[in-house]
Amino acid sequence: MKKQAQSMNFIVSATLTLAIIVLAGIFGDYYFDLNDDVLMKDILAGVYTGTPAGHNIQMLYPISAFISLLYRVYRGLDWYGIFLCFCQYFCVFVILKRALSMSEDKLYKGYAAASIFFFMLGAVGAHFLFVQYTFICGLMSATAVVLIMTHREGEKRDFVLAVILIVVAFLIRSEMLLLTLPIVGVGILIKWCFSRIELKEYYDGAVQVSRYGEKKSLFKEYAVLCLVIVGGLIVSLTANRIAYSSPEWKTFNAFFDARTELYDFQYVPDYAENKNFYDSIGLSESQQKLLVNYNFGIDEEIDTQVIRAVATYADSLKTDETPLPAKLVQSIPMYLYRLRHVAFQKSYEYPMTDSPFNVIVAVLYLGTLVIYMAERDKKKRLLTVLSLVLLFACRSSLWLYIIVRGRDPIRITHPLYIMEIAVLFGMIIDRARTSRRYIFMPLVIAAIVGAMFVPNQISVIKDEMAERAKMRQHYDALYDYFDSNRDYFYFVDVYTSVSALDGTERTFSEKMFSRVDNRESNHDIMGGWASKSPLYYDKLADNGFESMEKALLEDGVYVVAKESSDVSWIGEYYEDKGKAVNVEKVDQVTDAFMVYKVSAAK
Structure with missing residues (x-):
């Protein structure tokens, strides 16, 4: 009977995950969210240097080496895109399966499944299509928290999978994982405290029996979990440092x-x-x-x-820089505004709104408080209040940190919300084993809130797809131009590689699983975060160039800049180097890009 229930949980979880995949595909197409993701993919796939490379700079080496190995085995697939999509949908499946396995009550299963399903569509929705490795790191960390918060004694697989998710997330985006790690720590502490308090002393006849040994064993279990997580991160960093240890x-x-x-x-x-x-x-x-x-x-x-x-x-030169304490005080109004402001999204990213994440967070805080306040044990009620205060203090610290630093795009803020929701959701569904029907209420409300935002999410996705389609008309034409002139090499102005029409159009990104061509490219940007890396010099050497400065003067080498760009800086640069040059427009690609030839003045 138990195996049958587990099989059904697996089938339902897989079916709902597949439904989310299908619906996301109906709403729009998959894109690498940013041009950074595209360059990472190009490095891994061998598009950048001609050989799949494990040193993709932004990710830690072990995971980069793994993905590049897939490209070495077969170059015809978009393995990086497949990997990112697998990670995000695997997380959805794990969360669904864990929630469904917490109780045999069919009514609970229905509400739990609905709350997750509509949350994924109404809140996360667009992130599934506009894929970004920072966001996926946060989602994987949140999935680990759900596993930890709902851990049952004897189920070591929970902790094993949680550790794997955290370590892989760290390999994917170390900075984001470290940002979410405090909430992981809060989740572990809350789970340990509640597990410990449930190990009450009991009486054997007239003799009180201590559970000191069980409490000691419980502490050891969670201490080992923390040590293994830290150890996994240290091993990952060590492997990365070794890989990048060359001069x-x-x-x-x-x-x-x-x-x-x-x-x-x-x-x-x-x-x-x-x-x-x-x-x-x-x-x-x-x-x-x-x-x-x-x-x-x-x-x-x-x-x-x-x-x-x-x-x-x-x-x-920053003589008027605001001291840190003053910055913290100044950031509080913005923090409170983000916390309470409720509105439908007007676009994918800007102007930013935190709905429905902040609404669902409020529902789950209140729901968790009500559920645990119904406990007869005074210690549990007190522990609940302290746990929620600790979680809120942790999330407030992280939010103030990113606001003060001015680094609060949705690829960071939304994962922070999901982390917080994971702890609260884990606390709620962990009570499902009591079979008390009142625990369903916050799940019902969360499902309703998520469902209310599904039409808005669809509208946001459609508008974003339309904007990206406009962008692709220019950049697809440019990349077709490069492909049709593979005997030549093109250096692209950095601002041109980001935006074709001076910010009036969506910035450059690439559609996943479309126009997959992992041959070495015959172009490179003239700056950016990969510039002057060993990979950059490998690319120059592979094309017979000693340096970009000298390459630009060679036959068959051109500069590409958007139509509105002033390229006089090229001539000025060479003049300062003691070389007189002519910068001549020789071609045009659509209405956006100009192709220039730099040659020595006669």
């Missing part, structure tokens, strides 16, 4: 860190106002323009020391 990669990693500091947290100071500084580090005005327009790949003199010096100087 070339160490040099690039230092450059990457300096570049991140400059562009993500500082700025490039104006040249005219800071000429003395630029003169002191030997940077001309034309070189400073390369930092402004991100095309620094053309100049080998712009190295780690230069980037770091500019970042340090920019930081020193």
